[in-house]
Amino acid sequence: PASCARARLTAFLDGPAEQYATGRDRPGSEGSSRLSPHLRFGEISPFRVWQETRENFPGQAPADVGIFKSELGWREFCWQLLYENPSLATRNYRPEFDRFEWQPPSDAELTAWQQGRTGYPLVDAGMRQLWQTGWMHNRVRMAAASFLVKNLLADWRVGEAWFWDTLVDADAASNPANWQWVAGSGADASPYFRIFNPVTQSKKFDAGGRYLRKFVPEIAGMDDQTIHEPWKAPGQAAGYPSPVVGLPESRERALASYQKLKNG
Ligand SMILES: Cc1cc2nc3c(=O)[nH]c(=O)nc-3n(C[C@H](O)[C@H](O)[C@H](O)COP(=O)(O)OP(=O)(O)OC[C@H]3O[C@@H](n4cnc5c(N)ncnc54)[C@H](O)[C@@H]3O)c2cc1C
Missing domain, CATH: 1.10.579.10 (DNA Cyclobutane Dipyrimidine Photolyase, subunit A, domain 3)
Structure with missing residues (x-):
């Protein structure tokens, strides 16, 4: 549900976000946001994730946070690709x-x-x-x-x-x-x-x-x-x-x- 998605985002921004660049590559620890199922089912929007990330780090955000935001950008890029190429999964x-x-x-x-x-x-x-x-x-x-x-x-x-x-x-x-x-x-x-x-x-x-x-x-x-x-x-x-x-x-x-x- 949406409340879980919001709680997960808050926990991520208050915790692993600042070590995201290295933390996200360690499968043995929880270094990424794990928001993907919530984003997939619309329980939280990418706009909210983006906005709350900005608000959580006012001014110059740490580089790790910038990398996290760029991953949200990858998600948008994938959707742009699918929009332009409806047979992306088959061709x-x-x-x-x-x-x-x-x-x-x-x-x-x-x-x-x-x-x-x-x-x-x-x-x-x-x-x-x-x-x-x-x-x-x-x-x-x-x-x-x-x-x-x-x-x-x-x-x-x-x-x-x-x-x-x-x-x-x-x-x-x-x-x-x-x-x-x-x-x-x-x-x-x-x-x-x-x-x-x-x-x-x-x-x-x-x-x-x-x-x-x-x-x-x-x-x-x-x-x-x-x-x-x-x-x-x-x-x-x-x-x-x-x-x-x-x-x-x-x-x-x-x-x-x-x-x-x-x-x-
Ligand atoms: C072969 C393969 C298949 C994949 N299939 C899916 C899929 O079906 N659904 C899916 O959401 N992701 C997919 N991904 C991308 C990525 O693995 C997941 O988005 C990520 O592991 C989700 O964990 P997280 O929420 O902790 O990500 P975080 O690292 O916290 O990233 C934040 C958000 O950015 C987006 N994101 C991150 N990496 C990517 C990426 N490479 N491409 C597109 N969006 C990204 C996701 O929405 C993610 O929730 C796939 C990657 C590979 C290599």
Whole structure:
């Protein structure tokens, strides 16, 4: 309800807002506003969020607060894109990607991704957070989406559809725009050759493994180093799967497909 949305905004502005630039990248802590479901269902408007943010920081707002406001701008940008491109969820924004040779994922690969059993802890923690809570941290959304689209070479629409079905903030504009951003086919998209490495991301943004331990209990007992790469300690993670695909070779495969697209 609207009262919860207002309370959440107040708590954010009085707390994590001033450390937003770094806090928003740590999935193990609450460093972002978590307003997305409220915005999605109109329980609070972006105008109110913007205005209250301004009022909370009169004069020169801290840089972190400016970054938060720019994220609200991304939301507006996504809606502008959808307005101009009603088929944003079904068609590549950049038509040259119509020639990209996505590989339909096998049932085993797709299920592993959806159920959080890829063998890559950050991706798996994110996909389980999504299934259990209906929300996923933004940094992990990027890593999980990149893994599907680049390491598994699946069409971004496969992932968009799953997020659409499972996210509590599933948004007709932000969801396809961000999937296309990750895939490289979108407006102002991340370049295709930028492939998130889930191990590097995990070590950088969840160094102590707090987020991993919460959502992947099979590896909770591992030390802070091994937890990011559990296959390096066979036998220590009972019930946790081996990697569904190798990172170096799947990365090379993705880059080769992109090169083919570029060469025409
Ligand atoms: C593959 C993928 C799919 C996504 N699908 C959705 C979706 O369906 N619905 C959705 O609301 N967001 C989506 N996002 C964007 C982002 O992950 C969420 O908006 C954010 O995690 C929500 O958490 P928050 O409210 O704590 O965000 P905060 O960091 O507190 O940001 C404040 C608000 O700004 C907006 N915002 C932040 N980042 C983005 C962004 N990249 N694009 C558009 N708006 C943004 C949101 O409305 C958010 O509530 C997606 C991102 C990726 C990578």
